[in-house]
Amino acid sequence: MAVFSAKESLNRTILDNIMDAVVSIDKNGLITYCNQTALTLFGYTEENLLGKNIKCLMVDYHAEHHDNYLRDYRSNLVKRVIGNTRVLQAKNINDELIPIELRVCQLEMEDGTAYLGMIRDLRDSISKREKIHLLENTDLLTGLPNRNALVLALNDTIDGLVLNKQNFYLLMIDADDFSKINQAFGYEYGDEVLRKTAEKLSEYKDFRLIARSSQDEFGVLFQSELPQHEIKRWLTEVLCQLSSVETIINRPISCSFSGGIYNFNQPNENSQNAIGYAENALKFAKQLQRGGLVFHSNEIDQEQRHSAVLDQGLKSTQLTEQLFLVYQAQVDEHGQLIGFEALMRWQYQNQLVRPDIFIALAERNGAIYKMGGWLLEQACQFLTWSSTIPEFASCRLSVNVSPKQFAHPNFVPDIIQSLLNHKIDPQRLHLELTERLLLENPAIIVQKMQDLRRYGISFSLDDFGTGYSSLAYIKNLPLSELKIDRSFVKEITNSASDRKIVSTILLLAQGLGLNVVTEGVENLEQLTELKKLGCKQFQGFFFAKPLRKEHLLTSIPQFKADGS
Template sequence: MKRLLPWLLLLLLSPAQAQPVRLGLYHNPPKIMADAQGQPSGIFGDLIGEIAREEGWQLEPVPCQWQQCLEWLAEGRIDLMPDVAFTEERATRFDFHRTPALLSWSQIYTLSHRRLTSLLELDGKRLAVLRGSVQQQFLGQLVDSFGLRVEWLPVDGLDQVFDAVASGRADAAAANHFIGNQQAASRDLVASPILFQPSKLYFAVPAGTNPALLARIDHHLQRWQSDNDSRYFDILTRWSGRPAQPLPPALWWSLGLLLSALLLAICFNLLLRRKVAERTLSLQASEHRLNTILDSVEACIYIKDEQLRYQYANRRVCELFGVTPAQILGQSDERFFDAETCALLQQNDLRVLQQGERVAGEEVNGLSRNGERRTFLSVKLPLRRPDGRIHALCGISTDITEYRRLQEELHQLAFFDSLTGLANRRLLLDRLRHALAGSQATGYQGALVLIDLDNFKDINDTRGHDCGDQLLQQTAARLRHSLAGTDTAGRLGSDEFVLIMEDLSPRQEDAVMQVRNRVRQLLERLAVPYEIAGKEHRCSASIGIAMFSDAQGNIDELLKAADLAMFAAKADGRNTLHFFNQAMQDDANRRSRLEHDLRLALERDELELHLQPQVDAGERITGMEALLRWQHPELGRISPADFIPLAESSGLIIPLGDWVLAQACRLLAEWRREPAMARLGLAVNISPRQFRHPDFVAGLQRLLQDSGVDPARLELEITESLLIDDIEQTIGRMEQLRRLGLRFSLDDFGTGYASLGYLKRLPLSQLKIDQSFVRDLLRDPNDEAIVRTIIALGRSLDLQVIAEGVETAEQASRLQELGCTAFQGYWFGKPDSTRHWHARLSDQAETEHRAAGD
């Protein structure tokens, strides 16, 4: 408070009275240095000079060495220090303005004959650094994380850093690139490709002093940086720009020689054209005879040049395109075929022209003039000049459309049911054999669904076989509408149909639920009345289901299991489904009941949020994670591991996630009025399906506006599975939410699919070490190495790293030794109700208040 009084008094003085500002001045050109009169110069010197003139400050330079400057700033012997990079440690001693004055990075410099190409080559080297600099702090943490041995040579001045390398006392120097590039050039040093620590540089004041001074600096920097013609960019150009050099005479001579060569080439080209014209006349007679022969062949014969333009086409090509020869020459395939055909033709043609291959095969081409698709057997050969260079291709394409159509008809008769068009028994057994083999190879589940129409005999007996056939055809059509991408539907005979479902979930419980849900929808679709011969007819079905795992690869056993399940469905009263395995049936019923009860739980308010604390290195609670809990009125406490996957598979995760976000905003709004809770943040898990919902961003924005909470207090935890599909859309949505003020944490980091290339593009504020690595941290060296790497990665990306699942004091201690500063787990507090944590934190705050009063 005593430090603030002089500045508060100065703000009340007349504007005409100059305000003295003691400025730390050390030698670090071109960023900061003293000019011939001892006044501040360089980028920072000119910037503060401009601000001082506009504000009426009187700058008093205080010369000092870098480390000495920082000590004097902390002691209050100087008021303002330029060119200071922000670090967490410095933030405890100094205050910084918000807008960076300059963006910078650091680099390693060596002698030209001792070049370094990677950070790992620093092992065993002597490294000169400025004493107390951020370069030393950052590199120290980085080399420790990789287990490198580096001999440090700290010195007091930047000149001494580079002198140490030039004299051989050090192998390499670490410095900011501004001064590094200048110093290296004068000492025969070169910059290595090792770049590190992108930094934001500021002016700094002693902690707790001069907020008005920083506010005015921010004001000018923000105003200047938004104007490309401002003094800010003039200063940057003056200290980093280079004057343009006139073109040397040698270049003018080179341009003249090139122009002469071009004229000679043009003349030579004209001469060649004349020779070609003469030879063309002599070839015309031979060409006429050849055209007569080629036009009589019942195949498309053509020649294309290197740009894939037609240079020749016989009579059959003209008939195919419906144009004259003159209308074909010089045209490309885009003129005659659809886009898909053009892409395939270009791919094959380039193999001939660029690689000299002989390409032969079938081509299915779509004509643009009438949309007709025709099949050709094509052979394409490269045409070469005498020197061996390829200049064109010749193609011969025979139309085999009618032949392929006949083959397809024979195939249809052999493998498909003639009445319904579905796969017949022969094709079904073949598909089933491949499906079983694929399931065993990939681990994905599958199912055989046997469908029998209830009382089908009645329609045949009462209305005739024609009406029965119509019913079968309409049933087949409804089956087709129920197919997923890898499913197969077929007819075994009479009124029995089969559905083969592949690529279901690898987890058997989830696969059973997928089959059950889809088959129930199929039952509803088959129960819709049929329109047959102008009259309405109702017909249900009994369905038996056998999972691939029931038969262990045996087709006969699988068919028998599905048949038994189908008879069980008929015995249950028809118009129902039945699984072959009773245990599966019971489990499916249980999960179906849970899904039904979960929907009711949302309506009956049976769900609640529990909170688990997140603490810092001093075990102070800095935030909470919201965890969903369900107290079932009959079954008691339901584990999230049971109902969350069920919500994901059924789509309930969308309303469930909306409810959690609404409750989280309600809590944050209540905490604003509670001193013990007001400073806390709240983390909420977001599922990928919820995040990709079209209304997610807009809905969350409305929720924040309605509740009036500070978005910075809400943290969204996402998992790496969100990054698998459509990464660009994911990044775009995250940027939208970040602009609202929300923060993102990447949960379970290290267990998923995150690419480091994408990770640096994501607007994250935190990485969360998965509890599987923390659990065996003290026993498994691999887990410790992974944790160490994640902490180093987070530090290099300027992200906070928090470890979850911390259950013992030993784990917490070892994590701190590895550099982790944030924790979550049973050691610090188990998940409990909001009332519990509100009472505990309120009691804690009251105790601290009384202790402070005593």
């Protein structure tokens, strides 16, 4: 039994209790020392390991070259191993391979040169890295790969196109109005809908990868050489299957899905761009029709980019400097001027943006509140100005109100205060609402309308006949007017159905005690036909185009009863 000094015992105790394995060899490669960690790592006893060549712990390749490494180092001081940290594999007593990190240093001992190897077992850290990698690339709710994994899979697929030209498709699927499921039933129902969706998608064996890329969005990667129309037909069936009613926690729930597809077959593709193109097609599909499916095209990209540019423009501090109003005359059956409708225009980057485009964008990004405040101030200024002009002093001004604007808590007090500040007769301000507004929070809408009606402000229902309002609901609203949409006027002289619709609206308005203004009158034939049906108030290009305030006095003629 070897006897050690106190210092030697301390050194051995320290070495036997460190987490790294320590092995020393002499100049010939024979093992002269190993700590307890090394014995545990490689499965040897001290008696079995001491005196053996270090090659017994090496995989075949390194074992074959080890003697040459030592000889080169002694002869030429070529440091292939000494002083470098390397990751490689070692071999235990059962010839099982172990991933290790190795660092070797040289020691000058009393009995000659020795080499000390510090060996770290990497199995645990590799396992942790694999778990971390799994967590980083897996959606915990559905168990599917996540967006990061989708990007990696796309990168691998695109790299493979260098050698193997194939047609690949990326399908991005999004649940329509998914938030309403959470709102109506709770998040546990929404989570279960997503799990069911993941299960349904996983049943399609032709899908190479299915990933949950965001809250209610899934990405699907697949390869196909089928014609595009057949792929669209197949994927439409997939979306239909996803939309089928499911029993979720004893409650039947259905959720439709829309999809966007991007096709790629070239190795110069970019994974992030591919996802962006598919998502642009998805957004376009949702705009066209919920539950729809659209292939990516350059036209869609251009439209989406244009929309993004406009979105930023609406957020600009210079927005109100780019807005202006035009006013279109409204006349009665005798051609007498009864009022104007204020129409907002936006000139951005030297181009006029269509109102249906910028109003919808403004409602989504919140710019509608700033625009609504500006519009109210401009309307008050117009009413103040027009009160000093005899031809206009008794005319009302109709102003369109956005649903978002109307829903603002301060909408009613802001309007009343503005009228008071400008000393304007409330009866000269007329607010035009859409049927879409009336479908949202009806009790609150009615209360606000009643508050403003008591103050003297009147209301009309714009584009009547194109929405989905309940007649039982409309009869209880404090309305004074319906506006017949221009879509029923365009073919009024040739379409019996349009004439019946107009007649029905007039009869309904009469029963409810409401006035009617007919929009979109562009020629004498339309005017004549509308008068035969009983229309008495009109608006359209036949009478006047929308004009800026400064052009109204010189451009608004007086019309005779026959429209001449």
